[in-house]
Amino acid sequence: MNIVIRTRTTGRMQDGIRTLLTLGEKQFAEAIGRLRDREGIDFWYVDDKCKWPDEPIQLGLEREIKGDVGDRTGIEFIGRGWFGGERFPRRQIIEALNGLGDINEDAAARRKRLQEVCGIDGLVRFLSLREEIDKTSIENAMKVLSSDEEMEAFTKAFTKCGDERVVKVLADIFKLSLGSDFYIPQLLQWKYRFNFIQKQINMDKYIMSDYTSPGSSVLDYHDRKPSEEQFDVNPMFRKEVLAGMPQDFSPEQKALYVYAKLSKLLKFNGRFLFRDNKSVNEDFSGAFNKERIERIQKGSEILCYDFSRLFEKFANEIEGVTGVVIEQDKLHWKCGFYTDDVSVGLEGINSTASGDGSFTPDTLKAKQGLALGGIKIISDRKGLVNAALEKIYPLIYGNRKLSVYDLMEKLKTIPQNESGGQIDRLALLKSYLQALKQNDIEGFDATTALIDAKRQGFFGDGLKAEYIGERTVIDGQNTMSCNLIIVDDKTKQVMILEPNRMQIKLVSPQAVAERLRNNELAYRDNLRTINMGDIKNDI
Amino acid sequence: MNDARIIYLTKTGKSTQRNQIIKELLFDRALFKKLSKDDAFIVLRDIGIDEGHILNVYESLT
Numbered sequence: 307m308n309i310v311i312r313t314r315t316t317g318r319m320q321d322g323i324r325t326l327l328t329l330g331e332k333q334f335a336e337a338i339g340r341l342r343d344r345e346g347i348d349f350w351y352v353d354d355k356c357k358w359p360d361e362p363i364q365l366g367l368e369r370e371i372k373g374d375v376g377d378r379t380g381i382e383f384i385g386r387g388w389f390g391g392e393r394f395p396r397r398q399i400i401e402a403l404n405g406l407g408d409i410n411e412d413a414a415a416r417r418k419r420l421q422e423v424c425g426i427d428g429l430v431r432f433l434s435l436r437e438e439i440d441k442t443s444i445e446n447a448m449k450v451l452s453s454d455e456e457m458e459a460f461t462k463a464f465t466k467c468g469d470e471r472v473v474k475v476l477a478d479i480f481k482l483s484l485g486s487d488f489y490i491p492q493l494l495q496w497k498y499r500f501n502f503i504q505k506q507i508n509m510d511k512y513i514m515s516d517y518t519s520p521g522s523s524v525l526d527y528h529d530r531k532p533s534e535e536q537f538d539v540n541p542m543f544r545k546e547v548l549a550g551m552p553q554d555f556s557p558e559q560k561a562l563y564v565y566a567k568l569s570k571l572l573k574f575n576g577r578f579l580f581r582d583n584k585s586v587n588e589d590f591s592g593a594f595n596k597e598r599i600e601r602i603q604k605g606s607e608i609l610c611y612d613f614s615r616l617f618e619k620f621a622n623e624i625e626g627v628t629g630v631v632i633e634q635d636k637l638h639w640k641c642g643f644y645t646d647d648v649s650v651g652l653e654g655i656n657s658t659a660s661g662d663g664s665f666t667p668d669t670l671k672a673k674q675g676l677a678l679g680g681i682k683i684i685s686d687r688k689g690l691v692n693a694a695l696e697k698i699y700p701l702i703y704g705n706r707k708l709s710v711y712d713l714m715e716k717l718k719t720i721p722q723n724e725s726g727g728q729i730d731r732l733a734l735l736k737s738y739l740q741a742l743k744q745n746d747i748e749g750f751d752a753t754t755a756l757i758d759a760k761r762q763g764f765f766g767d768g769l770k771a772e773y774i775g776e777r778t779v780i781d782g783q784n785t786m787s788c789n790l791i792i793v794d795d796k797t798k799q800v801m802i803l804e805p806n807r808m809q810i811k812l813v814s815p816q817a818v819a820e821r822l823r824n825n826e827l828a829y830r831d832n833l834r835t836i837n838m839g840d841i842k843n844d845i
Numbered sequence: 846m847n848d849a850r851i852i853y854l855t856k857t858g859k860s861t862q863r864n865q866i867i868k869e870l871l872f873d874r875a876l877f878k879k880l881s882k883d884d885a886f887i888v889l890r891d892i893g894i895d896e897g898h899i900l901n902v903y904e905s906l907t
Contacts, residue, residue, distance in 0.1 A: 677875075714884050720860075734849070741852055762846075762898050766895055
């Protein structure tokens, strides 16, 4: 709000405060109301720079209206449009008010009202207006901040049966710009106490915004309670997920172990890529399907939503995991978990670049023995997540026998194969597929791995590839298997990789064209002109 | 890729000795961060990475 000062005398702050204390009763009441809503105060002299010097001067509290005025589109006040002045935080204004010497009775009463509305009372009132915060929790939070003894007692008790609502209030208080919006004389002590509590309790759990990605529309938070969607994990699959997990693992280690195992045991459903084909009626909406999720077992093809639901199910059963979160962004789902010490976001089926900048989902990385990229550490002051992963990787991937240094020295003593000769590309592709199979990488994960290798030049130059769907029926639903059509520019050979059968075969361009015409095969872009041997969208 | 290389070399009657050692090396997920650039290039060539892509692949791994 703008307070307009008639004359310059002792300085902008002092002159502004004097104007504020001598406003008419109605104007002063309105100013108090606006301060309650956390509005800031700007003090202006009538001779300050302004956009509309022809407008009448409104001394004291400048009148505001909602909406556009004349040609002042988007402006919500009328007046001169002051600019260029010095802005004072409310805290500073209250400090200056406190420093006023002898003032008359009326001014002292107004000062008291200003102190209240901008001080701790104002903060408490502001917090109590928020629906989710109850009065007792606010009072308790204030008590915790009031002394070191209260702070220590609260922190100690919290680990046993702490009041989460108080922590939520504390988190809310320190999300506000306390230093400028409210006058808290003991702010430094408050901050010290809050930091102390933060070190003992994983407060990020109570600040949910950290889990939300830009564009996320729905946030479904399950706080140590079963989701609405009741289902049982296939008993055999449950056994496989938990197999080999040491019982003395910490909650963080157990949750990450489950995540890594789910990534290793499950496969991405490549049919998702052809969901827009008009012949497809397989359900990719993410809607809960009890029968489908209970059928999931080792090697099942899944998508982000069932991956997240499964993780939630397992994580909720781990003692010490204090919360599990599922985040939905239209079609994409992610999950995460909290313990007393960490907050972690997880994305097994990555839709965006993972931590290492690649787009390879963890369902593939886990099968290749690579570090998982979909783990997002939101809070981990003790470094528990990376330490847990160092313990988990050898359990899931196995250990090497010699040191890197010893193995490298040994490698250098062995002569290289003589170079020369043409690479048999089909044989190399088949070898690659065979190797993937040996490592349990099948289905769409195999396609992704092959594309990665192609991009890294493993098969040499002149090899082009593109997704091609093949009509099929699964569980009574029409859908399209995601195959790969590969064209060797050098030999003009055309091959089709069928990842579900883990085979690659030479095909005649004419036969493929015929099947495309019959709608047995389809590119993702339905309108493509069929011209075999001419890969348009090389991947 | 190394496993595929081993299968391919076996099929074409060539030695797989170097790639067997690399298989053991690759158990270390931070391998390429631990090796010197020259040594890392040796490993990538043996795996079968095309010469024109080696630098890019190396940089993506370190």
